Structures are given as structure tokens and as C-alpha cells.
Amino acid sequence: MTRPLLQVRDLHVTYGSGPDAVPAVRGVDLDLARGRKLGVAGESGCGKSTLALALLRLLPPSARISGRILLDGEDVLTMRWGRLRAVRWAGASLVFQGAMHSLNAVHRIGDQIAEPILLHRRATPAQARERVAELLHQVGLPAARARAYPHELSGGQRQRVMIAMALACDPRLIVADEPTTALDVMIQAQILRLVEQLVVDQDIGLLMISHDLAVLAETCDRLAVMYAGRVVEEGPAGAVHTAARHPYGQALAAAFPRVGDPASRRAPRGLPGDPPDPAALPPGCAFHPRCPVSLPGCTTDDPVLTGVVDHRAACVHAKGGPA
Template sequence: MSTRPLLEVRNLSVTYGSGAAAVPAVRGVDLTLPAGRKLGVAGESGCGKSTMALALLRLLPASARTTGEILLDGEDVLTMKWGRLRAVRWAGASIVFQGAMHSLNAVRRIGDQIAEPLLVHGRATPAAARSRAGELLEHVGLPAARAAAYPHELSGGQRQRVMIAMALACDPRLIVADEPTTALDVMIQAQILRLIERLVAEQDIGLLMISHDLAVLADTCDRLAVMYAGRVVEEGPAKAVYEAAAHPYGRALSAAFPRIGDPASRRAPRGLPGDPPDPAGLPGGCAFHPRCPVAVEGCAERDQELRDAGAGRRAACVHVGTQVGSTS
């Protein structure tokens, strides 16, 4: 039995444009995801999460230049020929895009849209594909009869379930979920998250889930990677990173969400001043230092690599091991 990870991302970098106008959106990202496990990727808007996700299946525009390695079952997605890449999309790995209403075709019935990848990949006849679409809808908690509906006839939560059914149609080994619960109310959000967890467990697939919400990722995923300015600045067990991040940016993200049952966090919620830097004008040294509450003089001069933070964790901070600013 192979012990090779389902997904390995090695030194992944993505830039838009070229020459002096090149903009670095992702800078040297390394990630590992075994089959049957769930990896969360967190960070504010503009930190490179979605660009990284789209790079995994080479869905970026022609203006993007991607380097590094993306190994799916040991095969590099970045060097695949187009025929092989088409075979891998949906069947080997699929993606649940952010905003189901914008991802679904408004003038096609949802059953036809779920059946389409089955037909494209030659997995079923038209009749069998329609039947399978109904089965998939029931698998994600919708009646098979809803296959005849158009996207506008469904609620936001129902459309998100349709997107998940489409992602599962060809039995992929990896699902990438980019903000799968954005704009859903908390009850529907909880239902979608439990559904995703159940499907991962039942089908032994790998899940890479992207969100700005550390609490959601800590509750859903096994491990968590925190991105800032195109780099992973911390990674480790999800609950440990959420409850006691080793990097000051991770601590700031966690503190921005009041904890139920914690009067202190409810009465004095904390945020993080400022915004992530423009990728076209990154500051020198550690990109987080202009916003960092514990920055020291050297932070503006020298970037930090990920280093051991104990208990299966790594963080890119000069204070790792010194407990400066730690909440633990």
C-alpha cells in the first residue's frame, strides 16, 4: 500500500504579468494532504488563497505564470499534457467554486449540469447520467426530483449542495472547496459543513477547504495553513492553530471572531488594523511587519522561513520559540 500523499504542493509560485510589471500572488507555498484528510487554508482576502486553489487544476488565466510542483497522486499537474489534464479535472480532482449562483448555468436544469461531467468523461450513457444525477442529489440531501429545477428556483444552500453533487459526480479523489459556505446563514452553513465532513469520511477523499473563517476551518479540518501576502506563515493541527496560534497574524485572525460563551471576547472583540499589502508593492522583510504588534527591528530587513513551532506545527516568525505575544 502506497504511503504517498494524495496532494503535494512544492514551492508553488504564481505571478501575473511579466518583467517589471510582474505581480507575485503566491510565493513559495508548500502543502501536503493525505487521502481521507481535510486541510484548511485561511487568510484575509488578497492573501493568495483562491489563486493557489485555481493553480491546483491549472484554471488560472493565460497571464499567470506558475512554477513549482503540484503532485496529484505523484503526477505533476503543471507538466501534464492537455489531454491528460482534461481527464484529471472532475475525475481525479474537482473544485467547488465560491458563489454557486455564479458558477451554475442559469438556463440549464441542474440535473443536466450534474450529468455533464459524467458524459464528458464517458462515465455513463445520457440515460444513466440523468439517473446518477438524481442519486447524487439525494446523496447531498436534495430530492431527485429537483434535477428538473433551474438554479434560480433553489435556495442558496440548495445551490451549494448542487455544486457539491457536481464535484462528486466522477468520484474524484480530491475536492477543493473555495469558500463553500460564503453568504449562507449559520444554520445552512452548519448543514453544508457536516455534509462535507460526512462525504470525506465515507468516500476516503481528500478535502482542501479555503475560508477566511478560522473557526469554521478549525471545526471542519484536521490541519490548517494560514496564508499572508502569498505565503504560508503558519501550519499545524487545526484546533491548535485556532486556539493558540504561534504566528501573530494567526492570533489576530483567531481573535477577530468572538467565541460563544466567552464574555471577554464578546465585549471586546479584537481586529487587525490595516489591510494585507498590495502584491505589486510588498514591503521588505516580513510582509506582515507593518501590521504586526510584536515586530522588532530585524523584521523589516529579513523575511522569515517556516520553522518548527512544536507539536507538529511550523510558523514563519522571529518570535517562534520565545513565546512573545503568545496566548497560550
């Protein structure tokens, strides 16, 4: 079999040390091949963004990381600084949620897209300008917008600029952390179609993070659902969305009203309470205090991912299908 583009093995991320240590990511395993799209879903605080930042070692000094992050077989966690600097942008790049927080308000967008090209490709200014025009065309913007400042663009246009920046050095992997959350539904659909087409056209891997299971199910090939720092369900996107084996995956899918279903609009299902504090996780399965089908053993046993074929869930109900 062809080696996956991205392999994450037993990844742990802990903030702080000693009795005040906070486990944000706990033993995550993921695979992503070229030309494929993997979605990571979960509520705020489940470890999604920490996972994204860990992939390129962008976490603060207080974070302790263990495990393996293999990008084309090379472990990101053991790279020397010079090699890591080269891999960022050229090997893998990130698209963050808020374009206005990522773009420099006093620089034209063309200069910001050109910066990694000049640094990593050692291109001439003329070559960089040509590449900027090409990238803007790829994301559906006229080359003339290169002279615009961020505040002169709409939200959707700014997000397209962020995608153009991510593509600037032809990375093999793009990590998109909530790239469409702040956009209206029409622009969101345009951006998602654009990202999907770029993955196909350029044969790159996409790891997309969102709290919206429906968006990920429509965009991605596979889904991983995270809760309290762990992957509690992983499988084909359609199966996880419509036939989740973990009660948490079912709750995420049910939390959004369905078009044409008045009952779900009036009373969308969901979950009571909030995700647990990572610094004070409950014993056993971390989900059991909110789980509608928990059993006595769930308070002491923390199940591992199990299941049939390629759809797995960390739940005592998983072997028998949806809980």
C-alpha cells in the same frame, strides 16, 4: 509512509512580467492525504483563491506558475492538455463560493450535473440520469429536484448541487473555495457536516479555503494560514486556532467574538490596516507593518517556517511558542 494525495512544492504564481509583475503566491508547500481535510485561511488578497485555481491550472494566461503540484504523484503543471482535461472532474474538482455564478440559469440542475458524467464517463443518458439521482440523494436532495432550475432552489440547496457536481466523476480531491460564505449559519453548519461526512465515506481529500479560522478549525484536520502569498503558519487545526504561534494567526482567531464572552463581542480584536499590495511588498517579513510584536530585525529578515513537532510558523517568536 503512504504517499500524500496532494503535494504542493515551492509553488509560485506571478501575474504579469517585468517590472509590473505581481507575486500572488510565493513558495507554498502543502501536503494532503486521502480521507483528510486541510484548511487554508487568510484575509482577502492573501493568495488563497489563486492557490486553488493553480491546483488545476485554471489561472488566466497572464499567470506564470513554477514549482510542483503532485496529484497522486503526477505533476499537474507538466500534464499535456488531454491528460489535464481528464484529471479535471475525475481526479480533482472545485466547489466555488457563489453557486448562482457557477450554475447556468437556463438549464435544469439535473442536466448540469449530468454533463461531466456524459463527457468524462461516456455514460448513456439513462446511466447519467441514474447517477444524478444518486448524487442528489448523497447531498440530501430528492431526485425530483433534478428538473428544477437554479432560481427555484434555496441558497443551501444550490450549494448542495455544486457539491453533487463536484462528486459527479468520483474525484480523489475536492477543492472548496469559500463554499459557505454566502449562507446563513444554520445552512452553513449543514453543508459543513455534509462535506465532512462525504470525505469520510468516500475517502477523498478536501482542501477547504476560507477567511473564517473558526469554521476551518471545526471542519479540518490541519490548517495553513496564508499572508501576502506565503504560508506563515501550518499545523493541527485545534492548535493553530487556539494556540497560534504567528501573530497573524492569533489575530485571525481573535477577530471573531466568542460565544459567552461579552468583552470579545463588544471589542473584538483584530488588526489595523490592510494586507500589503502584492505588487509592493514591504522588505523583510511582510507582516511587520501590522505586527504588534515586531522586532527591528523583522524589517530586513523574512523568516522561514520553523517550530516543534508538526506545528510551524514563519516568525522570530515561533521557537518559544505563541508570540
